[in-house]
Each structure stands twice: as structure tokens, then as C-alpha cells.
Amino acid sequence: xxxxxxxxxxxxxxxxxxxxxxxxxxxxxxxxxxxxxxxxxxxxxxxxxxxxxxxxxxxxxxxxxxxxxxxxxxxxxxxxxxxxxxxxxxxxxxxxxxxxxxxxxxxxxxxxxxxxxxxxxxxxxxxxxxxxxxxxxxxxxxxxxxxxxxxxxxxxxxxxxxxxxxxxxxxxxxxxxxxxxxxxxxxxxxxxxxxxxxxxxxxxxxxxxxxxxxxx
Ligand SMILES: Nc1ncnc2c1ncn2[C@@H]1O[C@H](COP(=O)(O)OP(=O)(O)OP(=O)(O)O)[C@@H](O)[C@H]1O
Ligand SMILES: [Mg+2]
Numbered sequence: 001x002x003x004x005x006x007x008x009x010x011x012x013x014x015x016x017x018x019x020x021x022x023x024x025x026x027x028x029x030x031x032x033x034x035x036x037x038x039x040x041x042x043x044x045x046x047x048x049x050x051x052x053x054x055x056x057x058x059x060x061x062x063x064x065x066x067x068x069x070x071x072x073x074x075x076x077x078x079x080x081x082x083x084x085x086x087x088x089x090x091x092x093x094x095x096x097x098x099x100x101x102x103x104x105x106x107x108x109x110x111x112x113x114x115x116x117x118x119x120x121x122x123x124x125x126x127x128x129x130x131x132x133x134x135x136x137x138x139x140x141x142x143x144x145x146x147x148x149x150x151x152x153x154x155x156x157x158x159x160x161x162x163x164x165x166x167x168x169x170x171x172x173x174x175x176x177x178x179x180x181x182x183x184x185x186x187x188x189x190x191x192x193x194x195x196x197x198x199x200x201x202x203x204x205x206x207x208x209x210x211x212x213x214x215x216x
Contacts, residue, residue, distance in 0.1 A: 003085070003088060004084060004085030004086065004087065004088050004089050004090065004091060005085075005090045005091070005129050005130070005214075005215065006081065006085055006090075006091045006093070006126070006127075006128045006129050006130075007024075007090065007091065007092050007093070007128060007129065007130045007131070007132065007211065008092075008093045008094075008095070008096040008097075008098070008128040008130075008131045008132070009021055009092065009093070009094050009095065009131075009132050009134065010095060010096070010098045010099055010102070010131055010132065010133050010134070010180060010191075011133055011134035011135065011136065011141075011180065011196065012136065012138065012141050012173060012176055012177060012180070013141050013142060013145045013173070014136070014140075014141040014142060014143075014144035014145035014146075014148070015134035015135070015136040015141050015196050016134050016136065016144075016196050016200065016203055017094050017095065017134055018039075018094055019200050020132070020134065020200070020203055020204060020207055021037055021039075021092050021094050022037070023200060023201075023204040023207075024092055024204065024207055024208070024211065025037050025092055027204070027208055027211075028090055028092075028211075033089075033090045033215075034087075034088065034089045034090070035089060035090045035091075035092060036080070036081075036084040036089050036090070036091045036092070037092050037094075038076070038080055038081070038091065038092070038093050038094070039093060039094035039095060040069070040072060040073060040076060040093060040094070040095045040096055040099070041054050041055070041068075041069060041072040041095075042072070043072075043076040043080055043081075043093070044072075044075045044076050044079055044080060046071070046072070046075045047072045047075060047076055050068050050069075050071060050072045051072070053068065054068055054069065054072075062104065062108040062109070062110055063110065065104065065108070066100070066104045066108075066110055066115065066118065067118075069100050069104065070100075070118045070119075070121070070122040071122075073096075073097070073100075073119070073122040073123060074121075074122040074123075077122065077123045077124065077126055078124075081093065081126065082124075082126065093128075096128060096131070097119040097123065097127075097128075098131060098133075098180070098183050098191070100115055100118075100119060101115050101116070101119070101179060101183060102176045102179035102180050102183065103176060103179075105179065106175045106176055106178060106179030106182075107172050107175050107176050107179065127190070128190060129190075129214070130190065130192065130210070130211065130214050131187075131190050131191040131192070132192055132194050132207055132210065132211075133180050133183075133184050133191050133192065133193050133194065134194050134196035134203070135180070135193050135194060135195060135196055136196035136197060137197070138170075138173050138174065138177055140197065142173070192210050194206050194207055194210070
């Protein structure tokens with residue numbers, strides 16, 4: 001049996017991760033691959049509860065936040081990602097360890113080595129084969145996220161609350177952006193920058209070119 005492939009989607013708010021996950025899965029399925037689309041936080045039943053606490057609950061201290069993300073990830077890797085990879089599927093995960101480095105490390109200022117150690121513990125050293133960093137200028141991303149929120153208020157789209165991350169201040173988002181840039185520079189083999197500007201279809205074509213070359 002073909003062994004599984006683990007792809008993660010990373011990037012700032014509104015960069016198009018969730019949109020591109022669906023388009024990539026559709027394309028892969030057309031090509032005959034079995035896919036699992038999942039996300040962090042919230043890829044398991046426990047994760048759903050942690051997600052509600054993390055994104056929509058009361059403020060949490062940075063270390064507690066980090067540990068809750070680690071708990072979410074440990075459960076997710078153990079019960080969903082590893083079994084799907086063992087079954088030969090392509091797993092596409094919307095945010096993974098790099099988001100923790102970017103948000104809790106670069107964003108909140110927690111020690112990057114500590115986060116790396118926790119990531120290793122939580123994943124049992126599982127690393128994505130390919131990470132797609134959707135690179136979108138900050139302003140464009142926040143506008144996309146806001147128009148999604150406005151669409152919700154006018155009843156045009158599915159409920160999508162502006163969460164705690166989106167309310168954070170501009171310098172926080174700048175640190176995040178810098179974080180993704182540095183992470184991509186550190187691991188250029190794994191983390192591929194994708195220009196996330198343009199239509200969803202244009203971005204999907206860029207992503208497919210990279211994924212296809214890796215699968216081939
Ligand atoms: N290429 C695109 N051009 C314009 N709008 C887009 C594009 N891709 C996605 N959008 C819209 O922008 C908003 C954010 O996209 P999406 O939810 O996919 O981003 P995300 O990275 O998953 O965001 P979040 O970090 O908040 O989960 C959505 O309303 C989506 O429909
Ligand atoms: Mg999303």
C-alpha cells in the first residue's frame with residue numbers, strides 16, 4: 001500500500017487556508033487519492049472542546065494556552081493523523097506545529113526551543129512532508145477576514161465569529177508574519193511559500209503545481 005503523505009497549511013488570518021484545503025482535497029480526490037481534511041485546534045472530539053476554550057473562551061495565560069494546544073495536538077496526531085497516514089491517505093491539516101511557533105512563540109513571546117520540544121512531544125516527532133505557507137500581505141488577510149465577518153452579519157454567509165486571534169493588535173500580526181518568514185527560511189525543503197494573492201483558483205493552481213511535483 002502507498003504510504004501516506006502529510007501536508008499542512010499555514011499562514012496568517014484569512015490567508016485562505018480553509019478555502020485551499022477544500023480545493024486541494026477536491027483535486028487530490030479527482031486524481032484518485034484518498035484524503036483526510038482536518039484542522040488544529042479541533043480535529044478530535046476533545047479538540048473541539050479545547051478549540052472553544054482557546055478561541056472563544058475567557059483570556060488564557062500564554063503558557064496555559066501553549067499546553068492546551070499541545071494537548072489538542074497529541075490527541076489529534078495519535079487518534080486521527082497517524083491512523084490515516086498508516087492507511088495510505090493524504091492528510092491535509094489546516095494549521096499545525098508551525099502555527100504554534102508563530103503564534104505562541106513569535107506572537108506571544110514564549111521560548112521557541114520550549115515550543116519545539118513540546119511540539120516534538122505532542123507529535124511523537126511526526127513532521128509534515130510538506131508545509132504550504134500561504135503568504136498574504138497582512139492588510140489583505142485582515143480585510144478578507146473582516147469581509148467574511150460582515151457577510152455573516154448581513155446573513156449572507158455561515159456563522160464565523162471574529163475570534164480572539166483576529167482581535168489581537170497589529171504588531172502581534174506583524175510578529176506572526178515575521179515568524180512564518182523565518183520558519184520558511186529555516187526549513188526551505190519542507191516549508192514552501194505560496195503567493196496567496198489572486199483568486200482562489202489561481203492560488204489553488206500554484207498549490208497543485210507544488211503538491212503534484214512532491215507526489216510524483
Ligand atoms: N483567493 C481569495 N481571494 C479572495 N477572497 C478569498 C480568497 N481565498 C479565500 N477568500 C475569502 O477570504 C476569507 C478567508 O479565507 P479562509 O477562511 O479560507 O482563510 P483562513 O486562512 O482559513 O482564515 P482563518 O485563519 O481565519 O481560519 C473567506 O471569506 C474566503 O471566502
Ligand atoms: Mg480557516
